[in-house]
Amino acid sequence: MWEKRMWKQVDWLLFVVMFLLQLIGLVVLASATYLSGWAKVTRQVIWMVVGVCAFVFAFRNDYHLWARWSSWIYWLNLLLLIAVMLFGHEQYGAQRWLRIGSITLQPSEFAKAALIITLASFIAEHRENLLTDFRTFARAGLHTLPSLVLVFLQPDLGTSLVLTMIWLGMMFFAGVPFRWLLTTVLAGLTLFGIGWQKGVIKDYQKQRLVAFVDPYSRANKEGYHIIQSQLAIGSGGLTGKGLFKGRMGKLGFVPAQHTDFIFTVVGEEGGFLLASTVVILFATLLWRILTIMAETENVLGGLILAGTFCFFAAHIFINIGMTLRLMPITGLPLPFFSLGGSNLLVCYFLLGVVQSIAARRKRLAFG
Secondary structure: OOOHHHHHHOOHHHHHHHHHHHHHHHHHHHHHHHHHOOHHHHHHHHHHHHHHHHHHHHHHOOOHHHHHOHHHHHHHHHHHHHHHHHHOEEEOOEEEEEEEOOEEEOHHHHHHHHHHHHHHHHHHHHHHHHOOOHHHHHHHHHHHHHHHHHHHOOOOHHHHHHHHHHHHHHHHHHOOOHHHHHHHHHHHHHHHHHHHHHOOOOHHHHHHHHHHHOHHHHOOOHHHHHHHHHHHHHHOOOOOOOOOOOOOOOOOOOOOOOOOOOHHHHHHHHHHHHHHHHHHHHHHHHHHHHHHHHHOOOHHHHHHHHHHHHHHHHHHHHHHHHHOOOOOOOOOOOOOOOOOHHHHHHHHHHHHHHHHHHHOOOOOOOO
8 A cells, every 4th residue: 555655765866767768768769760750759659658657556556466466477478478479470580579459569578577576476485495495496497488488489589688687687686596597507508509509599690699799791781780880879979960960870871770779879969978878877777776675675575676677787788788789689679768669668667666665665654
């Protein structure tokens, strides 16, 4: 139940950071898409309104509600991922979307939030055994495996990586022995190597990794995105060319500039100053989540915060990193910037849960 006194414990700085990121994100998206009209921005604003509603609902309700619903969330998530495999809409060589009338959903985005909620509930319930019994640790892995496999088969290597990072991060924050995590990582790398040799990893995914190491060896193919992305960001200089005045994306040199490569618009049109501001805002968002986690006494709340931190950290680092050639191209959206309603909805929902935990992180004094 919500109490007025809880407003005193809400993280207001996190509110401000979220608002500023969304404001800058909408302006940057408008600049990236205005030549094709305002339909994309309008659609993003509609999703923003839906996201704010999800934020308010998650914020005002006790976060323990999600633990009570965790079984339903787990199976609904798997059902949606299976539905994508059977009835999904294919685009860019991947089958990741469900169309319901005029609405397009990407269930793999919802899978990230579902994993955070359900895994946090599992760990909170079995935490004592988890830290001492490898079989319980293995059960936590099996809990995640169905979602991971279904997403990987779409194929969506980027989201598979995010799900893996969320799982590893939550296991680490839960206090699982490091040797178990190291064993899991080594086993995962071994399976990846076998998948590479046996053709499980698609050719275009292999070429993206090759292009990351040496983009100029495939400058007209997979390396093209990396080269043009770096040129676009570098051309912005200190202060940028000005909003709506960038040319690299609008002339077609940087593909997918309104989705995966939207940070190139930030760098080209806003220069180093705007790019640094955006990075600082994202760093502040992560810092506030960690601060709330450090002050939270409840195990379930702390684990949800750990998963949410890993979710945002993975998206931010991988998306910005791939535009700067710090990471291979994996096709992950930048929170609050990239066009896409499903990811935006998940971002708002998770931050609503974060604020719900913040409001209840300490016992309220009477008076």
